[in-house]
Amino acid sequence: MALFGDLNIVNTTDKRKLKNVIETAAHLGYSTVAINHVVNLQEKKQEIGKPTCVAELFTSPPTVQGKSKPIKIITRLTVVVSEASHCNELRTTSPRTRLYDLVAVHPKTEKLFHTACMTLDVDIIEIIMTEKQQFHFKRPPVNVAIDRGIVFELVYSPAIKDSTMRRYTISNSLSLMNIGKGKNIIISSGAEKPLELRGPYDIANLGLLFGLSEGDAKAAISTNCRKALLHGETRKTAQGVVHTMKKTEVPEDKEEAPASKRARTDDP
Amino acid sequence: MYSNLEKTPRHLLVCEKSNFKNEKSRHGIHVENHYFNYRVSVLIPECGALPAGLSTIGSSFGKYYLVKNLPVYEIVEQQFLDLCVKKGSFYALSYNTRIDQDNSAALIPAGKLILSVDKDTYEELGLEGQQSQYSHKAVMRHIITIDLTDASFAPGTKKYKRVIWALKEKKPLACDFLMAWHPSGEGDFSLSSYFAKYQCKEHTPSVSTKILRDIPSPVISGGELKGKPEESCDSQEFLDWLGAASADIDCNNEASSFLSTYCCPEPSVVMGQACLWTVTGFLLPEKIYMLLEQLRHYFDEPKLAHWTTLTVHGFADSPVSWGVAEHGFHKGGENLYNFVIFRNHDYWLQMAVGTQDGCPP
Numbered sequence: 360m361a362l363f364g365d366l367n368i369v370n371t372t373d374k375r376k377l378k379n380v381i382e383t384a385a386h387l388g389y390s391t392v393a394i395n396h397v398v399n400l401q402e403k404k405q406e407i408g409k410p411t412c413v414a415e416l417f418t419s420p421p422t423v424q425g426k427s428k429p430i431k432i433i434t435r436l437t438v439v440v441s442e443a444s445h446c447n448e449l450r451t452t453s454p455r456t457r458l459y460d461l462v463a464v465h466p467k468t469e470k471l472f473h474t475a476c477m478t479l480d481v482d483i484i485e486i487i488m489t490e491k492q493q494f495h496f497k498r499p500p501v502n503v504a505i506d507r508g509i510v511f512e513l514v515y516s517p518a519i520k521d522s523t524m525r526r527y528t529i530s531n532s533l534s535l536m537n538i539g540k541g542k543n544i545i546i547s548s549g550a551e552k553p554l555e556l557r558g559p560y561d562i563a564n565l566g567l568l569f570g571l572s573e574g575d576a577k578a579a580i581s582t583n584c585r586k587a588l589l590h591g592e593t594r595k596t597a598q599g600v601v602h603t604m605k606k607t608e609v610p611e612d613k614e615e616a617p618a619s620k621r622a623r624t625d626d627p
Numbered sequence: 628m629y630s631n632l633e634k635t636p637r638h639l640l641v642c643e644k645s646n647f648k649n650e651k652s653r654h655g656i657h658v659e660n661h662y663f664n665y666r667v668s669v670l671i672p673e674c675g676a677l678p679a680g681l682s683t684i685g686s687s688f689g690k691y692y693l694v695k696n697l698p699v700y701e702i703v704e705q706q707f708l709d710l711c712v713k714k715g716s717f718y719a720l721s722y723n724t725r726i727d728q729d730n731s732a733a734l735i736p737a738g739k740l741i742l743s744v745d746k747d748t749y750e751e752l753g754l755e756g757q758q759s760q761y762s763h764k765a766v767m768r769h770i771i772t773i774d775l776t777d778a779s780f781a782p783g784t785k786k787y788k789r790v791i792w793a794l795k796e797k798k799p800l801a802c803d804f805l806m807a808w809h810p811s812g813e814g815d816f817s818l819s820s821y822f823a824k825y826q827c828k829e830h831t832p833s834v835s836t837k838i839l840r841d842i843p844s845p846v847i848s849g850g851e852l853k854g855k856p857e858e859s860c861d862s863q864e865f866l867d868w869l870g871a872a873s874a875d876i877d878c879n880n881e882a883s884s885f886l887s888t889y890c891c892p893e894p895s896v897v898m899g900q901a902c903l904w905t906v907t908g909f910l911l912p913e914k915i916y917m918l919l920e921q922l923r924h925y926f927d928e929p930k931l932a933h934w935t936t937l938t939v940h941g942f943a944d945s946p947v948s949w950g951v952a953e954h955g956f957h958k959g960g961e962n963l964y965n966f967v968i969f970r971n972h973d974y975w976l977q978m979a980v981g982t983q984d985g986c987p988p
Contacts, residue, residue, distance in 0.1 A: 363728065426723055426728075563958070577957070
């Protein structure tokens with residue numbers, strides 16, 4: 360199996376709180392966490408800003424419990440879409456989404472869910488947990504999304520906060536499981552406070568309640584997270600084979616250019 | 628939908644009984660083949676003070692070393708093999724690595740190096756290995772076994788050069804190692820001086836003694852492994868009770884206890900006192916065998932107790948359990964064995980493993 364990851368830790372402006380949450384995640388045994396910047400385009404004057412700088416957050420990231428390596432922190436963007444015009448930001452050529460390691464979409468209607476599975480350039484599709492799913496999942500778009508390498512995300516912190524949300528979480532997850540057969544599912548916390556995090560083996564057990572098998576549940580927090588991370592990395596490359604790196608400018612180049620000009624003018 | 632909720636992850640328990648004086652008894656082989664031992668505990672009923680023989684063995688358990696950030700090629704190099712591995716039993720296990728998440732390494736005294744690596748490392752390393760038996764849908768783990776004592780692994784051969792190149796230049800693997808050495812003859816090799824350039828720290832196993840008072844204990848008889856109703860208890864029930872007693876859980880079935888409603892299996896008798904002695908560290912099978920022999924002779928003098936137990940726990944994150952059988956960690960990584968020793972040199976041997984483990988031998 361791969362390293363455990365929690366790909367949804369909600370970003371807050373309070374840096375100390377965020378640091379506490381990440382330290383708790385490292386203590387629980389997660390090797391990778393993603394700081395999630397949520398943007399709801401329905402509200403006015405909401406723009407996709409720049410991600411928080413990870414290096415500013417920790418001078419030396421906390422070590423994962425039971426291992427000798429520090430925790431890996433990456434950035435993630437979630438766009439909550441409720442109209443078709445909001446999807447413009449999620450095209451491949453959008454400049455702002457390039458700054459984030461992972462891009463996720465949270466579709467609110469059936470048509471947008473269909474668009475997200477088929478065409479949008481995202482890594483994660485978040486499933487609504489806080490209200491009853493208005494539409495049923497259909498097999499064709501879910502299968503297309505699985506083929507494209509997109510993962511579906513189930514968030515469990517609403518279930519910790521409220522018992523009504525717990526019912527919605529389980530019913531929405533079960534309906535997804537019926538269609539998708541447990542493939543490409545990740546379970547993440549969506550935690551705003553350290554108390555809303557749970558350990559990886561506990562989440563693997565929670566996956567059993569959602570209808571996953573033993574192996575699938577453990578994969579939901581390890582292998583499939585790795586899949587999403589690699590999908591995010593390949594978004595910046597050409598088909599996942601070639602990637603470009605910015606080369607530092609070499610000062611000698613400037614001297615050569617005038618020399619060649621001189622050579623041309625020397626010819627009578 | 629919920630049919631898989633009714634099943635718990637599988638675990639195996641093998642119980643066998645025999646007599647120490649029986650020539651075909653395989654107790655020695657079982658102890659010898661369980662290479663990496665973390666904790667040994669002995670429970671002696673009706674005993675108020677630790678017997679002298681046990682405390683001498685406890686102090687002679689031998690040192691082990693923790694070397695930080697040691698590159699794996701260092702224990703594969705010919706110089707080290709000649710000085711150490713071929714002249715005794717050398718045990719090494721990677722420390723602070725999780726078997727279901729990171730790369731782990733182990734060196735067993737048969738001279739085999741076992742590397743349990745994840746997908747990316749396997750593809751970058753370039754050494755031949757097998758897929759893990761406990762892969763789910765996608766293969767995420769591979770096991771590479773290198774026989775260091777093989778004739779084809781002499782220095783200068785293609786195989787040796789490839790392994791050293793892979794571990795030194797292609798993908799340098801380094802981790803913290805716990806190691807211990809049991810010399811087979813006269814040897815003045817010191818691990819701490821050989822690995823002086825890495826942070827090498829010496830440790831001794833920690834010993835603790837506890838006296839338990841007024842605890843109910845099940846009645847068992849050496850000849851009846853399955854127990855007789857009204858007369859003696861089943862070996863599985865006995866192992867459950869032993870776990871509860873060692874962990875200091877009340878077996879009274881009190882309604883007010885939130886922790887446990889476990890109660891001692893019937894028929895039972897109340898023990899006035901019992902001695903629970905525990906050693907924790909990186910323990911060698913050779914010393915455990917000596918301890919087992921000492922316990923056999925506990926009944927040479929008449930004692931109140933009818934039985935004693937010796938329980939050995941293995942490391943949860945080791946790549947192997949018994950011999951070269953692969954060991955994995957699903958929700959738990961237990962691999963332990965328990966001897967119940969009776970007055971007439973009869974014994975019960977119970978071996979238990981968790982989900983991702985082969986059946987014990």
